[in-house]
Amino acid sequence: MVVDAPVVVIGILALQGAFVEHQDSLERLNLSRPIEIVLVRTLEDLDRCDALIIPGGESTTIALLAKLSGLLEPLRRFVSQKPVWGTCAGAILLADSVTNTKRGGQEVLGGMSITIARNGWGSQLESFEGDITVSGLKDPEVPFKGVFIRAPVVVELKPKSDDPPIQVIASLSPELLPPALQSPDHSGEPKTCVALRQGLHLLTTFHPELTNDHRFHEYFVRECVFPTIS
Numbered sequence: 001m002v003v004d005a006p007v008v009v010i011g012i013l014a015l016q017g018a019f020v021e022h023q024d025s026l027e028r029l030n031l032s033r034p035i036e037i038v039l040v041r042t043l044e045d046l047d048r049c050d051a052l053i054i055p056g057g058e059s060t061t062i063a064l065l066a067k068l069s070g071l072l073e074p075l076r077r078f079v080s081q082k083p084v085w086g087t088c089a090g091a092i093l094l095a096d097s098v099t100n101t102k103r104g105g106q107e108v109l110g111g112m113s114i115t116i117a118r119n120g121w122g123s124q125l126e127s128f129e130g131d132i133t134v135s136g137l138k139d140p141e142v143p144f145k146g147v148f149i150r151a152p153v154v155v156e157l158k159p160k161s162d163d164p165p166i167q168v169i170a171s172l173s174p175e176l177l178p179p180a181l182q183s184p185d186h187s188g189e190p191k192t193c194v195a196l197r198q199g200l201h202l203l204t205t206f207h208p209e210l211t212n213d214h215r216f217h218e219y220f221v222r223e224c225v226f227p228t229i230s
């Protein structure tokens with residue numbers, strides 16, 4: 001580790017959901033430069049951060065708590081300027097639009113040019129685990145265990161001409177899609193896209209923080225965060 005390098009501050013939105021698990025994963029990384037982890041609950045917390053992770057949980061609740069704590073607009077500004085990784089509920093909040101919302105709809109932060117469906121795989125009973133292969137991870141030949149809990153489904157990739165391109169970095173095999181989501185041509189795209197990058201951001205519809213495999217956390221810091229730090 002280069003110890004005289006400035007400390008990189010990585011925030012984890014800590015309003016609701018699996019933020020402690022993300023903190024635990026980050027703390028276990030052996031990185032090339034020092035990081036400080038901040039559990040973000042206030043604007044002061046957010047202003048200290050160079051990057052942000054939005055955890056799994058309940059996106060409607062996270063958005064409501066962000067609104068009540070005056071963080072919604074600051075988070076939207078943050079997303080427009082710095083790297084953010086959304087996992088599951090966090091993925092929903094990163095989407096430009098969301099379907100299958102609770103009655104009354106929900107706020108999202110935007111940041112990725114996609115439409116995502118809440119609970120796209122179904123209810124808790126349809127939660128599952130599936131091995132995925134991600135070329136950018138360390139030891140890419142070792143599958144990563146995707147934990148899908150009432151997970152969203154990417155239903156549309158809709159980058160505008162001036163948006164950064166969307167890079168699909170992990171997909172599930174189409175036969176894992178529930179019948180309701182099967183495409184007639186069994187192509188599966190984009191519904192099988194379970195990890196995406198666009199510009200500074202990373203989106204996973206599953207929960208790397210709920211495994212003992214910290215390669216996605218290392219990938220986010222190495223690929224999305226450190227390159228933005230001078």
Ligand SMILES: NC(=O)CC[C@H](N)C(=O)O
Pocket residue numbers: 055056057058059060087088089090092118119149150151152
């Ligand atoms: N595991 C999760 O984060 C579930 C996401 C939740 N279904 C939502 O709509 O926000």
